[in-house]
Amino acid sequence: MARAELMKKLFASRGRDEEFRTVAEQIINEEERKNNRVLARSLRRSLDEGPSQPARPKALAPLIPFPEAAADFIERIEPTRNRQDIILSRENVRIFLGLLREFQSGDSIRRRGLPVRSKLLFCGPPGCGKTLCAELFASELGLPLFIVKLDRIISSYLGETATNIRKLFEFARTQPCVLFFDEFDALARARGEDGEHNELRRVVNSLLIFIDRVHPKGFVVAATNLDQALDPAIWRRFDEVVWFDRPDRPMITRFLRMRFKNVLLEFDPHTHLSALDGYAYAELERLCLQAIKTSIIDKRKSVTERDFVAAIADERRRKRRTSRIDTI
The missing domain is CATH 3.40.50.300 (P-loop containing nucleotide triphosphate hydrolases)
Incomplete structure (x- = not known):
């Protein structure tokens, strides 16, 4: 943004502390990019030594108007x-x-x-x-x-x-x-x-x-x-x-523990790690959710090994089909 436009915004923001500080920071950054470091340090010192401002909410940076x-x-x-x-x-x-x-x-x-x-x-x-x-x-x-x-x-x-x-x-x-x-x-x-x-x-x-x-x-x-x-x-x-690589077995183990942490299981899903080699997180997420939904549909309080194995088989079928499409 041209310096003149920044100066206009600075004067227009007078009385609105957060907006004024944001525009002032832009001017200081412009001077730093131009290697006017002495001026930039002086401006930043003046800005920092001004009246104390209320702390910004930690959760979100302020939005400023954009084109x-x-x-x-x-x-x-x-x-x-x-x-x-x-x-x-x-x-x-x-x-x-x-x-x-x-x-x-x-x-x-x-x-x-x-x-x-x-x-x-x-x-x-x-x-x-x-x-x-x-x-x-x-x-x-x-x-x-x-x-x-x-x-x-x-x-x-x-x-x-x-x-x-x-x-x-x-x-x-x-x-x-x-x-x-x-x-x-x-x-x-x-x-x-x-x-x-x-x-x-x-x-x-x-x-x-x-x-x-x-x-x-x-x-x-x-x-x-x-x-x-x-x-x-x-x-x-x-x-x-x-x-971001496909997860290895220790990472798959951590994922299964996270996904089933609030679910009652009748089996140990980690005994099926070898069947899950090469799966992406999205694929693991899908098959875990499918196993959980099967137990809900059948009005059962726990997920069985049969539910999990069937979900793996469905994902394997989908994976096999889509891999053919990827090679076309």
Whole structure:
């Protein structure tokens, strides 16, 4: 945003403390990006030494007005689950705890002229927790989550697609939030593919520039099931790449314990671990719920081994059929 526009917003927000502070932070960030660090430090000191402000609610960052054009391309999602609803590898737990701590110390890091990681790429097979993790990550940060509507972004008039993407990144630059691009490969597909339209190449070029230049107030998170289809130049634009693999047996064990913690069982589901190798979390969730529903339909208070084995067989049938479709 032009400096003149920021100054107008600053004066217009007089008397509205939270909005005034948000705009002042934008001005300070602009000066830091221009390497005017002495001025930026002076402005931040003046801002911090001003009258004390009531603490913000921990659960949610304040929303500031954003261009109505961006509203056409995003949908706000309210988190409905908590950290007990996800099983992550130790490596990913370490990565996300590091990102949380870095975000919480962001002001101190930026004062020393260092960047804060804010652009993340999630990679892995379908159903392995990428979208759920984005939801819980936003909740832990106390930031609103916005999902990008790709069907709206990709215009039938190809020249408009890059313009639509620009509006999204302008939104991420001004709004403290987690902006989530699912199926990111639809936008960032490799430019060298045979038969690709020149206009689509220009879209990828624009996307690279936008990702490079944006300094989000929160996080930009992109997720893909097809990381091999991404343009090679995309990877270095992200501060962190997080891999979501299919769960191994210890993680499946933890998932089954979590899923059946409030359910009466007549058997030990862990005796069936070998039959669950290679299943994604979404598939495990589906078969567990099916076993529970079977017991409810039969008006029984507990889930039997027969219910569970039948649910595995149904999931195996579905998995076999869909794997054929994936190879077409």
